[in-house]
Amino acid sequence: MxxxxxxxxxxxxxDNDILNDAGQPVLKVDGKVLSIHGLMLVNDLTGAEVGRVxxxxxxxxxxxxxxLTSGVTAEVxxxxxxxxxxxxxxxxxxxxxMEMSGNFFGHDFTLTANGQTIATVSKAWISLADSYGxxxxxxxxxLLVLCSVxxxxxxxxxxxxxxxxxxxxxxxxxxxxxxxxxxxxxxxLVDLGI
Numbered sequence: 658m659x660x661x662x663x664x665x666x667x668x669x670x671x672d673n674d675i676l677n678d679a680g681q682p683v684l685k686v687d688g689k690v691l692s693i694h695g696l697m698l699v700n701d702l703t704g705a706e707v708g709r710v711x712x713x714x715x716x717x718x719x720x721x722x723x724x725l726t727s728g729v730t731a732e733v734x735x736x737x738x739x740x741x742x743x744x745x746x747x748x749x750x751x752x753x754x755m756e757m758s759g760n761f762f763g764h765d766f767t768l769t770a771n772g773q774t775i776a777t778v779s780k781a782w783i784s785l786a787d788s789y790g791x792x793x794x795x796x797x798x799x800l801l802v803l804c805s806v807x808x809x810x811x812x813x814x815x816x817x818x819x820x821x822x823x824x825x826x827x828x829x830x831x832x833x834x835x836x837x838x839x840x841x842x843x844x845x846l847v848d849l850g851i
Contacts, residue, residue, distance in 0.1 A: 658799055660791045662806065664764070675803060678790075684800075686807065695721075695811050699804060710804050712811065721808035725800055733808040747805045761809055764789035768802060776802045 659678035674682035684707070687698040695712035706726060710733075713720040718735040730750040735743065747755040747768070755775055759766025768775040776793040791806055793799050 658793050658795075660793070660799075660803060661788050662791055662803070662810070664787050664789060664810070684803070688811070695815060697807055697811060699800070699807070708800055708804050710808050710811065712808075712815075719812050721811070723801065723804045723808065725798075725804070727800075729798065729801055731801060731805070733805050735812075745809065747801075749801065755805070757805070757809065761813060768805065776806075778806060 660683070661676040661678070661680070663673050673686050673688070675684040675686060677683050682702060685700045685702065685704070687700065688696075695710075697710040698706055699708040699710070701707050708723065708725040710721055710723050713722060718737060720732060720734040723729075723731040723733065732748045733745060734748070735745050743761065745757040745761075747757065749755070753770060755768050755770045757766055757768050759778075764778055764780050766778050768778075774794060775797050776791055778789060778791050780789045791803060793802050
């Protein structure tokens with residue numbers, strides 16, 4: 658199934674829709690931009706919550722927790738692989754592990770599990786300049802994959818705000834984002850000149 662996701666989803670602090678490939682809304686994302694946890698609520702079209710994504714405050718590298726109302730939980734966490742080839746893992750409750758790799762800033766990356774492609778994220782087939790596509794393989798948990806992609810989008814937005822001195826903390830305590838540590842991590846020490 659293909660979906661369209663808007664870049665900088667949380668910049669304006671408004672609700673944003675995730676669209677199907679026909680351009681029809683299928684989910685609504687409420688980014689709680691003033692929340693220090695970077696909380697995002699994912700709702701169906703009736704407004705009922707179907708999932709939530711939140712940033713862990715204390716982690717060496719950026720980490721997000723996903724909780725779906727179906728009972729599935731996961732953790733999206735950055736792996737230290739060097740600044741030029743970052744990778745993220747999605748650890749799903751029950752033992753499944755997915756890896757995300759590619760060009761995160763360019764929205765051109767894949768999610769794989771056990772050597773199989775789970776989803777592809779790309780701007781190639783989206784005509785809207787401020788959106789990108791998420792193409793999820795049949796039989797996968799679409800909501801889990803979309804929440805994992807939202808976590809990356811939130812971290813990218815957080816990183817950009819941090820480097821501009823914006824955001825709920827005025828640019829303090831972000832630390833590194835896609836390339837560095839979380840609150841209390843190595844990125845914060847570097848940013849503070851320690």
